[in-house]
Amino acid sequence: MRIPALTAAAALLTSLTLPLSGAAAAAPAGHAPHSARFDQPSTAFAPAGTVLRPGTPGEAGLDPAPIDAFERQMAGWEDPAAGAGYLFPGATTLMAHDGVVVERGAGGYAVKYADATTTLPQDQWIPARTDTIYDLASLSKLFTSIVAMQQLQAGRIDLDTPVAHYIPEFAANGKGGITIRQLLTHTSGFDADPVPSLWQGYPDIASREQAVLDAKPINPPGTTYLYSDLNMLSMQLVLQKVTGRPLDALVRDDITAPLHMTDTGYNPPAAEKSRIAATEYQTSPARGMVWGQVHDENAWALGGVAGHAGVFSTADDLAVLAQTILNGGIYKGHRILSGTSVRLMEQNFNQAFPSDSHGLGFELDQIWYMGGLSGPQTLGHTGFTGTSLVIDPQSRSFVILLSNRVHPSRNTPSTNPPRRAIAEAMAQAMPVSAPGGGPLWHSGQGGNTTSTLTTGPLTAAAKVDVDFSAFVNTESTDLLSVEDSTDGGTTWHALPLTVTGTGAPAGTPAALSGQAVRAWWHVHAEVPQPAGALQLRWRYSTDPVYEGRGVDLAHLSVTAGGRTVPGSCALTPAGAWQQVRATAPLS
Structure with a gap:
C-alpha cells in the first residue's frame, strides 16, 4: 500500500534522519x-x-x-x-x-x-x-557537474579550454579540440558508451581510466548533440587531475557534507x-x-x-x-x-540543437x-x-x-x-487566475484528445469581433484554435488570430501553443459578415505524446458593432473544459 x-x-515531523526543518519552525x-x-x-x-x-x-x-x-x-x-x-x-x-x-x-x-x-x-x-x-x-552526473562548477568558480578549469590542456593524453585519437563546455553539454562528439565496455575490455581500474582517455570520437566536436557517459567519465578525470582529490571525496567534502546530505554518496x-x-x-x-x-x-x-x-x-x-x-x-x-x-x-548552451537544450550538466526544457x-x-x-x-x-x-x-x-x-x-x-x-479577476475556463487534458467550448447559434448582421485572454502552456503540437461554422456545426474553419502580450507569436497564426512563456495573451479574431447562422468554438487538441499544464481562457467576448451578440453567453463544453469559479457571461 x-x-x-x-x-x-x-x-516528516518525526523522522530522525530527515534533514528538513520541523513543522513548527517558522519561515x-x-x-x-x-x-x-x-x-x-x-x-x-x-x-x-x-x-x-x-x-x-x-x-x-x-x-x-x-x-x-x-x-x-x-x-x-x-x-x-x-x-x-x-x-x-x-x-x-x-x-x-x-x-x-x-x-x-x-x-x-x-x-x-x-x-x-x-x-x-x-x-x-x-x-x-x-x-x-x-x-x-x-x-550522478549532476554531482559531477556541480563539482565542475565549483572548480570553474575557483579558476581551476575554464569552459572553453581544451580538456587536453589539463590532461595531455586526452588529445589522443583526434580529441585535442574538445573543450570542458562540450563535455558538460554532451556536444563533444563521443559515442554514447565506451566500446568495448570498461568491465569487459580491461583488467583493472588504471587500464579502464586509460581507455576513457584513449576513446575516439564518432563526430567532430561541437557538431552533434549525443548524450554520452564518456563525457562525464572524462570530466571526472579532469576534476581529479586539477584538484588532486578523487571524485567521491570532492562530492562528499564540497556538496554532501556542507548540505548535511548524510544518506548520499558512492558505495x-x-x-x-x-x-x-x-x-x-x-x-x-x-x-x-x-x-x-x-x-x-x-x-x-x-x-x-x-x-x-x-x-x-x-x-x-x-x-x-x-x-x-x-x-x-x-x-x-x-x-x-x-x-x-x-x-x-x-542557461541553454545548446541553441544549435533546439530539441536538446542543455545547461552545464543539467538538461533543460525536456517535456518528455x-x-x-x-x-x-x-x-x-x-x-x-x-x-x-x-x-x-x-x-x-x-x-x-x-x-x-x-x-x-x-x-x-x-x-x-x-x-x-x-x-x-x-x-x-498551482492555480492560474484570470487577469483582473473573473471566471475562467480550463482544459488540462490527456494526450490524443480534443475539447471544445461552443456557442449556440448566433445572429449578427455585421462583422463579429471575438476577444479573449488565453494562458497557453502546451506542447508545440498541442493546439488551441478558434473556429467558426455557418452550417450548423457540420464544418468548421479556423480563424486567423491576432495575439498580443509577452512572448506572443507574431503574425496571425491559426492556432496557439507553447511553453516558453508563462504569460497571459490577449487574442482577437474577426468573422466577416456571417452568411447565415453563426457558431463559434474554442478547440483544444492534443497529440498522443506529451502535454503541458493545459489552456486557460478568460474574458471571452463576442461582439458586433460594439454590442454583445445575443446567445453568445451560452457555452457548451465538451471534453475536458471546465469552468473555474462561478458562471458568468462572456462579456
Whole structure:
C-alpha cells in the first residue's frame, strides 16, 4: 500500500534522519513566500534563507486534487495486478513548492526478487519507505557537474579550454579540440558508451581510466548533440587531475557534507543495506542480484565511483540539493555554488540543437519527462534505474521520483509516464487566475484528445469581433484554435488570430501553443459578415505524446458593432473544459 501524502507529511515531523526543518519552525527571517500562481513566474532565486518544511498543499496555496490523483496513479504503477500498467516494484516521491514539502510518499517494495524471475519469500520483502536509499544512476552526473562548477568558480578549469590542456593524453585519437563546455553539454562528439565496455575490455581500474582517455570520437566536436557517459567519465578525470582529490571525496567534502546530505554518496556502507533498494539480477557480468552496489557495470568496474553513475541517495537528501539550487546555491547558510554558477546551469548552451537544450550538466526544457513544469529554465535529469529530478525556478518548485524499475530486470516498460505525471501534478496544483479577476475556463487534458467550448447559434448582421485572454502552456503540437461554422456545426474553419502580450507569436497564426512563456495573451479574431447562422468554438487538441499544464481562457467576448451578440453567453463544453469559479457571461 502506498503511504498517502498526508500521512507522509505527518511522518516528516518525526523522522530522525530527515534533514528538513520541523513543522513548527517558522519561515526564516526575510523569507517572502512566492505566489503559488503558475501564471506569475518568478525571475529571482528563492530567498537564501528558504528551508524545507512540511505542509499541506493548501498551506502552500496549491490545489490538493492533482496531487491526490497522482498518488492514486502511483499506487497502480506499483501494483503487479495492474498488468501492463505495472512499472516498478517500488518508488518514493517528493514534491515541494516555495520550500513547503507538499507530498512525500512511498509504495511497493524496495526488495522483492531473488533472481530474474523468482520472488523472495514474502516475509523477506522489504517495503519501499520515504527514507529508502536508491541508486540514482545518471542523476550522478549532476554531482559531477556541480563539482565542475565549483572548480570553474575557483579558476581551476575554464569552459572553453581544451580538456587536453589539463590532461595531455586526452588529445589522443583526434580529441585535442574538445573543450570542458562540450563535455558538460554532451556536444563533444563521443559515442554514447565506451566500446568495448570498461568491465569487459580491461583488467583493472588504471587500464579502464586509460581507455576513457584513449576513446575516439564518432563526430567532430561541437557538431552533434549525443548524450554520452564518456563525457562525464572524462570530466571526472579532469576534476581529479586539477584538484588532486578523487571524485567521491570532492562530492562528499564540497556538496554532501556542507548540505548535511548524510544518506548520499558512492558505495553505501553495508550497515545501510536494509534501507537500499535492490536493482537488477545480472548474469553478464555474473553479479547476481545487485543490491547495495552500483547497478551500472562501467561504474562498478571503476570501483563504484564514476563521473556518470554511482551516487546513492534518498528523496529527502535530493530535496535539499534541489532547494539549494532554487536558493541560488545556498542552504541553511552553507553555500556550495555562487548565484552566477546556478544561472550558468540554467542557461541553454545548446541553441544549435533546439530539441536538446542543455545547461552545464543539467538538461533543460525536456517535456518528455518534465511535463507541465518544463520551460526554458527548468533543470533536471533522469537515471536508468528509474529516477528523475525536475527543478522549476519559475515556480520555485521541484519534484523527485525514485524507483527501482530495473528490479529484477531492465526489460521493463518506460518510467516516463510517472516522471511526467508527478511534474504534471505539481503544475496542475498551482492555480492560474484570470487577469483582473473573473471566471475562467480550463482544459488540462490527456494526450490524443480534443475539447471544445461552443456557442449556440448566433445572429449578427455585421462583422463579429471575438476577444479573449488565453494562458497557453502546451506542447508545440498541442493546439488551441478558434473556429467558426455557418452550417450548423457540420464544418468548421479556423480563424486567423491576432495575439498580443509577452512572448506572443507574431503574425496571425491559426492556432496557439507553447511553453516558453508563462504569460497571459490577449487574442482577437474577426468573422466577416456571417452568411447565415453563426457558431463559434474554442478547440483544444492534443497529440498522443506529451502535454503541458493545459489552456486557460478568460474574458471571452463576442461582439458586433460594439454590442454583445445575443446567445453568445451560452457555452457548451465538451471534453475536458471546465469552468473555474462561478458562471458568468462572456462579456
